[in-house]
Amino acid sequence: MKITGIVTEYNPFHNGHLYHLQETRRLTGADYVVVVMSGNFIQRGGPAFIDKYSRTRMALKAGADLVLELPVRYATSSAENFAKGSVAILNNLGNVSSLCFGSETGALDKLNKVAEFIVSDDKQYHQLIAESVKDGFSYPVARKKALLTCLGQSDDIPLNTMLEQPNNILGIEYLKALKIFNSTIKPFTMKRIANHYHDAELLQDMQETSINSATAIRQEYFKTETLYKLKTSLPGFVYEILSESEGKTYPVHEQDFSQMLYYKLRMLETSQLIEFLDVSEDLARGIKKELVNYQNYTDFAFCLKSKRYTLTRIYRTFMHILLGIKQNQFNPSDSRAFSPYLRVLGLKKSSSAILKEAKSSNFPIITKMADAKKILSKEAYSLLEEDIFASDIYNQVVYSKFNTKLPNEFLQSPVIL
Incomplete structure (x- = not known):
């Protein structure tokens, strides 16, 4: 049984995500694809456009076999902790053989060289970052300046461009996390096509389908307040789910x-x-x-x-x-402590073998929230409580805005298709 993991937000799910899922299976030869997905809040520090269970349904309909939730602490964190939390979950599942992520460069060797250097804990590198931060630069700029100084700019590794592109940065962090956790998971990357992650304008074409970034899709919706113009950017089943829920549970905005x-x-x-x-x-x-x-x-x-x-x-x-997310209390070098449980958001009936095999390792798997307190340590449950609270806040905003009452985490079951 060959299982590949991917990390996503699906905010919302679009044609580029469908391409990623399909290419992941082709590149890795996976029998199953496990998705680690942000919940109701996302990495740029805002709420998800539509709730996590609707996005889980989209993922399963697209071909994902199992959807696990990335704890909100990591889902709303820096690229480093977002990646660590995600890789820890895949590592803790115990049966994932590969991780496939998108990048602007599409060159795993180049990303890996940068990741290896950062993990080497070079003293000059850390000193340069500290000096730049002291001079008033943001951490991302300080890190880029330090890497350019230590590694230099070359045709082999065009750092100046690589470190300005968000998927490359996240890819480096995935590779770092695999090394930090001494994971046996094999990384793959595919080159991002069409619209870039931060592109805020829809690509204008007359094709039946087009690939646009989630950012562009959200911006277009908030500008026009209509789904119709987005139809070619979304798989049919996503358009159907969004049409059914429009004005009832979404859009949610910061x-x-x-x-x-x-x-x-x-x-x-x-x-x-x-x-x-x-x-x-x-x-x-x-x-x-x-x-x-x-x-x-x-x-x-x-x-x-x-x-x-x-x-x-x-x-x-x-x-x-x-x-209410306070300073980190979990061990960053131990994947089992960093993400001390697996939270199931959705599963295909035909893919239940993934969880059956994972359960043999005795690592906590949450399918019923009512059972969580019995099987988790006090520290692990405190991490889960952050997600329970986050969902309550999100659901209350949905109710205030649309007069729709979403089930709380103790009443909502995983999505099963």
Whole structure:
């Protein structure tokens, strides 16, 4: 039984994701594909466009065999922790033989050279990063400057371009995580085609199908408030799911959390803000100082954006404060401690052999939330509680906006197709 893992957000699922699934099977010869997917909040620091169970249904209809949830702590974190959390889950499943991810370069050897250097823990590299951060640069810029200095720019590894492209950066982090966890999972990468991850405009063509980024699809929907123009960018089954739920459970936008965020920021002191993940003392002071200018979620993020703090970093900070996610307490070098359970969001009946084999390792697998407290350690359950709380907050926003009551995590069963 050959099982390949992929890591996704599906926000929402589109033709590029379908291509990724199909190519993953072809490249790796997989019998089964396991998806690690973000839940109701995503890596750029905002809510998912549509809830995680709808996106799980999309994934299973597209050909995924098993969908596991990436804990919200990692789903809303930096590329490093997003990748670590995802790889830890695949590693802990115990029967995954490969990981396939998209990248702008499509060259595994080039990405691997960078990952190997970073994992080597070079002293000059860390010193250069610290100096750049001290000079006011954001961490991503500081890291890029340090890598260019240590590795140099060459035709073999065009770092200047590679380190500006989000899928390359995430690919490097997946490779790092595999090395840190001493995983036997074999990595594969495929070159991203058509629209790029951050492209905000739909590609204009007259074909029956087109590949556009999830960012472009969301932006177009928020601009036009209609699904029809997106039809060629989405598989038919996704268009059908979105059509059924439109105006009932989605779209959800960060602006929908504006009042909730203001209340939380207003209630907390600077000393309390710095307890949350990604909140430095300097940023906490800036939040309290500028709070008098607060209008909404998005505008306040732009108000705080600076040379040191990227917009995405600020969005993530907001989400960690809003969801009560505090500084990391899990061991980053041990995959079983880093992601101490597997949470099943959905499964194909025909693929139940994956879980049957995984259960033989006695690693905690959550299919019924009511059983979680009995089988998890106190520390592991505290990680799961963050997801329970996050879903409650998301569901309440859906109810306030659409008057639709989504089941809470104790009432919602995994999606089975």
